[in-house]
Amino acid sequence: GCGNTDSADGEPAGEPQSGGTLMYASGDAEPDCLDPHYGGNYPQGLIATQYLETLFTKDENGETIPWLAETSEVSDDGLTHTISVTDGITFHDGTELTSEAIKANIEHLQDPETASSTGFLAVERVEEVEIVDELTADLHLSAPDNAIEESLSMHWTAIQSPDALARDVQENCADPVGTGPFKVDSWEREQQINLVRNEDYVQPVENDRAEEVAYLDGITWRMIPEAATRYAALQSGEVHVIDNAQPDTIQSAEDANIGHLDAPRPGASNRVELNSSQAPFDDQLVREAFMRAVDVNGGIEALFFDTAPRSYSLLSSVEPLGYSDESLFTQGADEANELLDEAGWTERDDDNVRMKDGERLEIVMPVSTNQSVPAEQSLFEQFQAQASEVGFDMQINLLDLSSWYADLAEHNYDLVSAPYTKVGPSTLRTLYHSDSIEPAPSGYFANNAQVDIPEVDQMLVDAQETTDEEERAELYEQAQQRILEDYYVLPLYDQQNHFLYASDVQGMGETSAIAAPKYYNVWLDQ
Amino acid sequence: MKRTVKILAALFIGVVVIAGLFPSLLAPGDPLAVNPAEAFQSPSLHHPFGTDESGRDVYTRVIHGTRDSLTIGLAATALGMGIAIVLGVITAFAPRWIDSVVLRVLEVLYAIPTLLMALIIIAFTGPGTMPAIIAVGLSTAPGYSRLIRTHLRTLVNSEMFDAVTVLGHSTWHKVRNHLIPNTLSTLLALITLGIGQAVIWASALSFLGLGTPPPAPEWGAMLANGRTYLHLAWWLTVFPGLAIVTIAAGATLLGRSATRSTS
Amino acid sequence: MTQPAVEITNLSVSFPGPKKTAIEAVKNVSLTLTAGRVLGIVGESGSGKSVTARSLLGLTGGRVTADTLNILGADARHLTDKQWREIRGSQVAMILQDALNSLDPLRPIHREIADSLPLNKNQRRHAAIEALEQVDMPDPTLRADQRSPQLSGGMRQRALIAQAMISNPAVVIADEATTALDTRLTRLVLDQLADLAAQGIALAMISHDLAQIAQVADDIIVMRHGEIVESGPTDAMLSNPTHAYTQQLLAAIPSGVPRFAPLTRSTDDVASFHNLSTAEDTRNLTGELAVEVTGLSKNFGDHAAVNDVSLNVPKGTTLGLVGESGSGKTTTARMILGLTPPDAGRVSIFGKHFAPARESDRADLREKIGAIYQDPLASFDPRYTVSQVLTNALSRGQTSRSRQYRHRVTELLDMVELDSTVLTRHPMELSGGQRQRLAIARALAPAPEVLILDEPVSALDVSVQATVLDLLDRLQLDTGTSYLFITHDLAVVEHMSDHIAVMHQGQLVETGSADQIINRPAHPYSQELLAAAPDWRV
């Protein structure tokens, strides 16, 4: 994949130079585990992209292409997937990459001990992995799955050395062993993760690189949660690259001769989901009224400084099958008031909150401070103020991640913004199939809007099982259209993934399938 | 000199009281009203402290925030002082063994730094305005009780107390005429000093995202919000911070002069 | 005779006062210091003695003018700070007034003594030890390394003398070098100072105690309100004082003055007691015991502060309790007052059991006994005005503002000769003598029959002391109050007491009539104590 870059100085880069350690500052919480199989959140994917590789990946056009895999074939019934791996690749521990690795990794993901969540869901339909020969394995599926290659392009399913996986979970967490251009050297907890160049790196696909190994000596991965501090560190030259860049700093970066990489995450767009399982949002009129009451565009404009184009889609703009309809989401307080009147919320109490049958029009929005950046929290605050003008009493609860999960699990929400990253439109099935209302053993369920429409369920299943590309696109479009028109979801913008880098960083721009920047071709202009 | 100081002190208290009780007199606007079109305006005549990311007027918010911030400071100090007075009186007058037990416990609590203790309490209660009040109140109580105990002990053992004992005044009269009045002035000074610190601690909790949640115009919460835009909009950080410094420094100066005038 | 070491004419020193006025602390003072001779400077508190002395070192901090200011041949009127520093310590040394606080409590003594010597560290320490030896400091090597809080008052005073001596100065000024000391130590220090003069040093000795000065000085000047009122050779001055103030000072010395004879003479400033013109003892004594103490003991830790003390105060009489510092006088007084519970023994007031007892059981006896302390200020509630202090005492704590007691308050003020203008003032704003009178007035409020007086005049000037002592005498004659009078000043105790008890290390070593103890002490300790007392009349 590839993000949009505004080069730091606009000048063409010179000859690549080897050497130097790239200082990376992340605003994410420090991962509990460097093995992205474990749990499987975005920060893990972000760093694992540097030292692990996947069987498949996406090219610049968003097409899925093999990476560690050499070939990939599907049986006619769609139930068997045959994959062979590239010959001559070695893991950091020196062992050879063989078909054994496919089996070991998928089994590792499915092992409850691993406590995998994202990767686990991705390979859910794989029933068994059968070794065919040294380099080839058959994946036997429980049902056809045309998303399997996309699933295996995500770093949450990245391929690790079977020997390493055999170790204790915690041990593997601290020192995952892959095939990537960098490897984990040491992890100074709560301080930094030191990655060094893999001197034996071989890129599995054709390329025009003179030398196979990465230019950088290594990457120092630090956690700087404070956005302002992170930017200051970039400005003063202490770090080369920062992530989770604040919109305002992105905007001012241009003047400061700082490069910008915008790599929107695949999967779902960033959106607010309205809980349709309980009052008042079980009423479509009320849902629409809320969406018309809030000024999304004004807020985004003020808060995101043109760095986040408004989305009118359930899916990320990088998903080719995304469907979008701007006409559904015009703003207007008058319309909102009319809709609420129509829905029967006609009385008002002393605080000017609408009432119906003695009930106040109260809505609760738990917001995870770990997942919603400050600008987004501010946007929700604006919603709160705007919704109150048409008679909603909207309450925002800022919560840490675990309390946020707890509120969702207890259905203690009317609105929620829950990010979801996955490669491909099958994301829709995860998010809007009625099965996803049923909580997983962990208590988490992905269908936060609690969309429960049998036709939509059917479309989503069919779309994932068909082998006909056109039919697939058609089905996904119908499903998306239905969900949008029923006002279950208020799309905001793509899941933001902005990186800023200093002017001496060259070659930034390549990203993995999950839109994580790759540093293989990056070099420092010293 | 003395007069100017008194006038300044009165002025300070006056402004703070008005801002706390009738903020609309100083800032008629709505501290919560958003206006995205006016976001990030730098300070001007129209917005003396500029506007924030949602176009809210920072001046209005700082003024209206006085109530929130001060209420937390006052409530926390009241809680801390209440506990401290009870413990202080117990340790000063109760039988020796009770004194030493309570004293030990106080020492335990004193051994844990204030903010740490507040954080620990919040680990139990979860974040929020009330927990912040409780946390700051509880964590400042041990320090106050020690001071109160020492003060009471010194008074009880003073020649002044001996003198009235010899004059045959009853215990009640000693307490009413000498102990309480002499302690009150000390307490008043302590409370004044304490409020400033309590405001700082409470805003620190809000800053860390553990106190009053946004969009309430509490100063610590405003700062937490503003620091995101440190590079873009310095006024979001500077003004709420100045408000905290002003209150804390003002309270300290008042408390100090109160201490001076009583001793 | 050689040329004088120091010669001063018309020295004036002024300080900036409130509202741009100037306070003239010293006015037109002239004096000379000569090698081998001792000049005594006497005067009441605030008369400018210390300022005069400090002007010899350029350390007044005020504006100094003089016609002549000749120090060891140099005209000191126009010295630079650096030149002054060369004089200080090495040529003119001074023993400062406040001995207890003139040594830094955080630094070892040897450093304080010798840190100005141009020697290396080790040599300086040796020099300091040597100097300490010269002033008879016990165990000088040990003491040199200690800090002042570990030294007794007398030791500190000697360390200061050593410090003054260490650079062999030509002039030494000793400012109240004996104030803080008990009689024995006073004697010792006075002898050492006299030695200095014998060694050929020009010595100026400052004191408010004429009796002490008379012992050592060759010449005396008497100061008052910053001016010299009289000066001349000691003998002439004592035998034939010309100025009324000098006469008053002499009269105020209580030693040898018969019981009830007034110490104050009528002058413009000092209140007069017309009813006290005679020294007659008009009491009729019954012999009833006002206070009866048997076997009182008190230990602090394993230190016996008071050990088996028994004493009686017959009604209408005064028992003087003397003893050196730390001998247990205050502890005894506190036990008698029921403020400190005794480990053993008992106290009766007019035959009724008083201590040890619960406070509620002796509430009715409380009004019979009152107390007065050395530091009256600490015994007042700082928030109260004089009127409130007295009202509060009169109402037994019921109120401090009621008009009901106005009349009694005025009576009490009259009794202690305080003007009613002080009523609205706070004790802080009163002079030392006034405070002590207020303390007495307060103690008299419940009309007690026994007063325990713990060093009631030690903090006062001789002349103020005289007025307070006269007041106490008159009260005893008028009301028949019994006194337990604690003091370390033998002259005071002799003048005030019918009987005297001598305490030493927590024990009562001797009790007897005043005459017997003063003139024929039996116990060796009493003899030692008395031998040390200065007596200028001999």
Place this chain on the structure above:
Amino acid sequence: MHIVSWLARRVGAAAILLWLVATVIFIAIRMIPGDPAEAIMGGPGSQASAEALETAREQYHLNEPILVQYGIYLGQLITGDLGTSYAQQRPVAQIMAEMLPATLQLTLIALVLAWLIAFVMAAIAARSNRIGQVMGTIIEVIAAAVPHFWLGAMLIIIFSTWLGWLPAVDTGTVQGIILPAFTLAIPLSGFLAQLMRDSLMTAVNSPFALAARARGASEGQVFFRHGFRHAALPALNLTGWAVATSISGAVVVEEVFARPGLGRSLLGAVLSRDMPMVTGIALFSALIYMVVMLIVEAVEAIINPAAARGDDQ
């Protein structure tokens, strides 16, 4: 009384105190409503699985009678076992051992800085005229009233963003610690300076200072020989408190300057309700406080032996 018995008594007292702290925490954890295992695992939001809860119960012996639990808990504490952080899945003691040096370095540097700044402020104020004194008081009070988080942000804006002199985050270099240390030191120095100036003024105007002048000492000598010690003493007395405050401040400063350390670990632990970590740090900070108090008393005894002997209360 000898050093050994003095030390034994103090260490004994400290041990009792620690035992009390531990007991209070033990009781507090069990007083949280609901399942203590769940509390240990991060509260109801943690979605801990039944197995995980069972493991926690095993690990913390929650199935045993309460007194047995208490005994086991104390036993573990004595051997330095503070439990396992559920969030990091590592022994709390190990995490703290890793975090401690950074925090200690920061607080110590800040403490020294605060002392220096306070002394300079006090010295300047003590030697200036009335206006200077008033200005001094105001500066001290304001310094003491500045919240760390605000000061940190201001220093970053000025020295990092505008002037570009100093790094905004700790880079492991000397420059990296300058801003955090000053952020921590300045408010503290405000408190210290207020105290120091009072005692400095008292000292340089005291009889023994006059005595020194009378011996021929210059103002400078009076200042350094006498004033400094007396100013240091009350400030030293406050060192225990100052260290405690610095640790409080470190929570904020580490967060603002992205420095690793105990403070940041604690904040993370509080946010994720990682009780073993929270209690571990609480116990540890109490221990630090007591060690500091011991050292302070020892230093005080050196500066002022008499007071140390007399003051036993």
